[in-house]
Amino acid sequence: MKADKSLLSGSTTLLVLSLLSGGDKYGYQMIAELEEKSDHTFSMKEGTLYPILHTLEKSGAVESYEKEAPTGRTRKYYHITKKGLRLLGEKKEEWASFSQAVNAVLAGSAPAMA
Amino acid sequence: MKADKSLLSGSTTLLVLSLLSGGDKYGYQMIAELEEKSDHTFSMKEGTLYPILHTLEKSGAVESYEKEAPTGRTRKYYHITKKGLRLLGEKKEEWASFSQAVNAVLAGSAPAMA
DNA sequence: TGACATACCTCGAGTTCCTAGGTATAATAT
DNA sequence: ATATTATACCTAGGAACTCGAGGTATGTCA
Numbered sequence: 001m002k003a004d005k006s007l008l009s010g011s012t013t014l015l016v017l018s019l020l021s022g023g024d025k026y027g028y029q030m031i032a033e034l035e036e037k038s039d040h041t042f043s044m045k046e047g048t049l050y051p052i053l054h055t056l057e058k059s060g061a062v063e064s065y066e067k068e069a070p071t072g073r074t075r076k077y078y079h080i081t082k083k084g085l086r087l088l089g090e091k092k093e094e095w096a097s098f099s100q101a102v103n104a105v106l107a108g109s110a111p112a113m114a
Numbered sequence: 115m116k117a118d119k120s121l122l123s124g125s126t127t128l129l130v131l132s133l134l135s136g137g138d139k140y141g142y143q144m145i146a147e148l149e150e151k152s153d154h155t156f157s158m159k160e161g162t163l164y165p166i167l168h169t170l171e172k173s174g175a176v177e178s179y180e181k182e183a184p185t186g187r188t189r190k191y192y193h194i195t196k197k198g199l200r201l202l203g204e205k206k207e208e209w210a211s212f213s214q215a216v217n218a219v220l221a222g223s224a225p226a227m228a
Numbered sequence: 229t230g231a232c233a234t235a236c237c238t239c240g241a242g243t244t245c246c247t248a249g250g251t252a253t254a255a256t257a258t
Numbered sequence: 259a260t261a262t263t264a265t266a267c268c269t270a271g272g273a274a275c276t277c278g279a280g281g282t283a284t285g286t287c288a
Contacts, residue, residue, distance in 0.1 A: 126245085158245095165245090185253095186253085
């Protein structure tokens, strides 16, 4: 992560679920899309993503299936479930109130720098 | 932390420095102000705050001094240094790009819920 | 045939936060 | 007077999370 990696903490699940709400995707693809959509601010590592996907699957938030790519390779696609969509909704609200709270604290501090 | 505690990661230093940029403060006071300014979204724990203050002091971002309160108790006040202000500036930029990136990913996903 | 990109996975180390405990003093209640 | 609560500081150990580094396997391209 370029922007202090520790900021990422806690938002990874939100980001993954958000990506999957836009359609089924496989792991490697999610990493690339995150990097692209965030304009290279995020670069989630495989060692981070795969365990998250496995946890989400165990909890029923996503489901996986294998599918052969045009190239002939087998990819593991993930699909977000209704439960996952509910979870996404909650995480979005958490993020909204969290970022709002941070901005509120920042607003009360020294004048914003250029 | 009410909003998924793990979201806090990485933003604690930013929040503390931001508070101190508004004037010298002591630990207990910072916890109360954070809770108030964030409208009870944050409730930073002592076990989190004090080690952070010690680390910031070791790195020269803040300085501390003891001062007797009107009540007669001794309080340990922290003052942000020039180095600390620089650090605050960096952290603010990190936060700005991070939150922007998250919102960019969210924007590309399912329609925002109410 | 060898090198590289794709695609998946796991383990262990490092970081960060919190719980739970401790110490001490001032204010308040009994 | 004494007990309880609030203030105010601190630390150690555990839990959670991310990442680096490594492993496996297949497809592409020189």
